[in-house]
Amino acid sequence: MVTDGEQSGERNRGAVRGGGRWPTVRGTHAAPARATSRDVARAAGVSQATVSLVMGDKWRGRVSEARAEAVRSAARELGYRRNLAARDLRLGRTRTVLLVVPALTNEFFARVYAGAARVAGEQGVGVLLYPSPEGIGPARDPFASARAALDGVIASSMAVDSLAALRAGGLPVVMLDSDPRSAEAAATVNPDIADGMRQVAAHLLSLGHRRFAHLAADVDSWTFRVRARALAEALRDVPDARVVRTEPAALHVDAGRAAAERVLSAPGARPTALVCDDDMLAAGACKAARRLGLRVPDDVSVTGFADLSLATAVDPELTTVRLPAEAVGEAGMRALAAVLDGRPDGAAELPVSLVARDSSGPAARGA
Amino acid sequence: MVTDGEQSGERNRGAVRGGGRWPTVRGTHAAPARATSRDVARAAGVSQATVSLVMGDKWRGRVSEARAEAVRSAARELGYRRNLAARDLRLGRTRTVLLVVPALTNEFFARVYAGAARVAGEQGVGVLLYPSPEGIGPARDPFASARAALDGVIASSMAVDSLAALRAGGLPVVMLDSDPRSAEAAATVNPDIADGMRQVAAHLLSLGHRRFAHLAADVDSWTFRVRARALAEALRDVPDARVVRTEPAALHVDAGRAAAERVLSAPGARPTALVCDDDMLAAGACKAARRLGLRVPDDVSVTGFADLSLATAVDPELTTVRLPAEAVGEAGMRALAAVLDGRPDGAAELPVSLVARDSSGPAARGA
DNA sequence: CAGGGTCGGTTTTACGTATAACGTTGACGC
DNA sequence: GCGTCAACGTTATACGTAAAACCGACCCTG
Known part of the structure; x- marks a missing residue:
């Protein structure tokens, strides 16, 4: 049923190729000599095309269950894996x-x-x-x-x-x-950025905060625009809530520190909560507060965004929004x-969640 | 010289294939229809093999400069790029x-x-x-x-x-x-880990430190074994230098904090310098010091390893070894x-350098 | 001038796969 | 009993490249 011996010459050539193609590095280097679909076909007693059909899972009404199983077991036996280069070439992808x-x-x-x-x-x-x-x-x-x-x-x-x-x-x-x-x-x-910012606002409002500063990132992209909009909307219905927006800061700790120093030392009533667009900015804000002699969260609360490992590396650990x-x-x-x-x-919109840690606390009374 | 018309049928088939193979997503989706080496050969008036030679940069003594240039310009004209799938298939890589x-x-x-x-x-x-x-x-x-x-x-x-x-x-x-x-x-x-640790030791010794603690990572790998050995060797010749080794800590800020708390509150003379195997451990050590009411670097110096972005995110910024x-x-x-x-x-051994920042300072007198 | 080398190419083949096109075998309706 | 059809496989081919094998022409050398 299966012509057997005629192709042996071809196989031998293959072996020679394997030996020559793999340069021997550091003395010993075994040639992988992977099995091809034709080898599997020979072992299973079917044609190469059938192997391709079975391995490609396209045999529903075209190959009998018995043969398909024979092919699969032969493939397993020989450790056959499709050659991806050949597949790509054929498929043009x-x-x-x-x-x-x-x-x-x-x-x-x-x-x-x-x-x-x-x-x-x-x-x-x-x-x-x-x-x-x-x-x-x-x-x-x-x-x-x-x-x-x-x-x-x-x-x-x-x-x-x-x-x-x-x-x-x-x-x-x-x-x-x-x-x-x-x-x-x-x-x-x-990620559902807007919802994340709503959670931040709700958290801080429930802690009694009313004077907010939004420490914004200087990247002009959807994800940051949504943060700003969601914060503004969440505070809109709270009578005495106010939010100032800092000038945008680059996404680095140091830029966050600089921006926070400015907003915390500006004339007028100091904000009690700094809502930051990113954990790095929040880490900078904490540094700024410390330099100005303010305690976090006693004098000022700080929140971040993302929940990077940085959030728990700094002291105090950051309250932030975990992005998946x-x-x-x-x-x-x-x-x-x-x-x-x-x-x-x-x-697709992915859910996010607020992680409350140590950088946010009750608003200082009457400050 | 070049047979021209005979192959046109083949080309037509190619065009048809292109149309069918690329599913039209969202209405418009142009078929790339990339040029092949054969197209380039036809355009340049040479054989496909010659194109392969030229594009593969293997034509030194095998193709004349004039023809090579013709091939290159034809390739540029057609926007030819080698098909990597075919190349991989051929080369078996x-x-x-x-x-x-x-x-x-x-x-x-x-x-x-x-x-x-x-x-x-x-x-x-x-x-x-x-x-x-x-x-x-x-x-x-x-x-x-x-x-x-x-x-x-x-x-x-x-x-x-x-x-x-x-x-x-x-x-x-x-x-x-x-x-x-x-x-x-x-x-x-x-990276030249040993040299990095030697630089740390020299830095701290020059600041007057003599009582060291080595905050070790719990990963059993060459890079950490070298740190330990290099530190020990660097201090061996300094008469009054002593180093205690903490029990190994996992590579996380929190594990570093825990280990540092133990060593800083242990009975006996407190170390004045904490040499950490990694920036994360160093960040943890700083947290530990603060919790124990110690100031960094006034009461205790801390050094890290790696110079991650974390090193400048924490307060004080870490003195550390920059790994390339x-x-x-x-x-x-x-x-x-x-x-x-x-x-x-x-x-290969790559050079490293010490970056001195704020977490290391002169040893406290007589502490 | 014969014999060999080198230069500058071309022809041919194989890489391993997917699939269109094409048999073969039976069963079944009429 | 014969055409039809479905089920099940096989044969043949092309994907685009690299490189071995081949080949003509020209040059040198003895």
Whole structure:
């Protein structure tokens, strides 16, 4: 039934190739010599095409259960794994997506990446990173570092100001932290930022705070605009609540410290609560308070955003909003996979939660 | 000279394929329809093989300068880029390496990754990450998440206790932060940890410190063993210098705080300087000091290791040893590339430098 | 002038997979 | 008993590249 001996010459050649192709490093270096679908076919007594069908899970009405099982067990026996290069070549795809984030050294994005990479690993796709060398800010040429072909793009709105360059490549794009109504993206994934800020406001209001300062980040992106708007809306209905907005500060501890020093030493009634756009700014605000001889939270409360590890490294530990960074990455990757499969995906919104720690407390009486 | 019309049917089929293969997402979606080496060959009036030679930069004595230039300009004209899937298939390689690090959320490793990814990008290779889900600690099955074929591995000694599992795959391995004399790795890349610790010791000695505590990390890996040894050796020749070693603490701020509290409140003469294995431990030590009513650096000096962004986020800012994390990643990637090219690479040692900030100061007199 | 080398290319082939196109075998209705 | 159809597989082919094998022409050398 199965022609057997005729192909042995071909196999021998394969062995020779294996020996020559792998340079012997440091003396010993075994050639992997992986099994191909043809090897599996031979072992299972079927044709190569059948193996492809079974391994690709496309055999529903085309291969009998018995043969399918034979193929699977032969594959297991030989340790067969599909050659991804050959598969990609045949399918004309890349199994590679580009993740555009401002900076990996920002823990939030490192965690977004970790989440995306985990899902990508499950799906057998690779994640290329566009490492913006300059930190937070628009990436000039997202393709500069990724000359390789791509299947799709996941981008943070903090790294790209316009999708024009990305769309020019004709690639589907999933946006993170961006306006869900943006029609440019194939899908969007956002933590529920507005809700987070509402929780912060409710927390501080319940502690008796009425004079707020909003320590804003200087990044012009959806996620920060939402913070500002949500805070303003949450305080609108409280009769005696007031909020001043500092001039925007760069996303660094030191910029946060400088901005906080200014607002805390400004003339007039001092705010009793500093609502910061990010944990790094909040850490800076705590430093500022200490330098001015103020105690946190006795004299002034401080809240952050993100819940980075930094939040518990500083003293006092920060009250902050925990953003599901890993989940953002995971959802982004899944959304892109869906789009690539032709299933259009909509806008996902992920829940967030307030973590109350030591940097917030009751408002000082009559201060 | 070049047969021209005969192949047009083939090309037409290609166009049809392009239309069918790319699912139309959200209405408009242009098919990329990339140029192949054969298209370039036709445009330049040469054979496909010649294009391959020229693009692969292997034409030194095999193709005339005139033709090579013709090929290059035709390629530029058509926007030709090599199809990596086809290339990989032909060469039997993967252009993918695995980076095994304890955790991306550890800023040090995020920076190592960033460096490696940058070099990898230049070389057109992808970097797969083994994301150890449990934080610092040995990775059980480095291949579990990376079922794809690999060309090589870069691993931190903090993530793998033994190379056995990696070597079993028959892959070349570059080790980071590991014993350079280890014969198992094809190459090693290390920051000059010993020198860093010597600089710390010299700095503190010059400030008059004589009673030291070494706040050690509980990770059993080369990089931490070297810290301990180098500190001991640096103090050996100083007559009245004494160093106590705390029981090892996990690499977290909180563990550092707990260990520091113990050593600072132990009976007997209190150490005037806390030498910590990592910035996170140092941050914890500062918290501990404050809780015990001690001032840093007036009552006790604290030093860290790594120079993470955390070092300047806490108050006071940490005196620490700056480790060239990005450079470690870059060197690791280059070393692996060298090994893969058959050029064996040795042990690289990268310079480090002490950054003196506010957490270290003159030893308290007679304390 | 024969024999060999070198230069500058081309032809051909194989990498391993997915899938369109094409048999083969029976069962079944009429 | 014959056409039809479905179920089950197989054959053949193309994806785009790299490189081995081949080949003509020209040059040198004895």
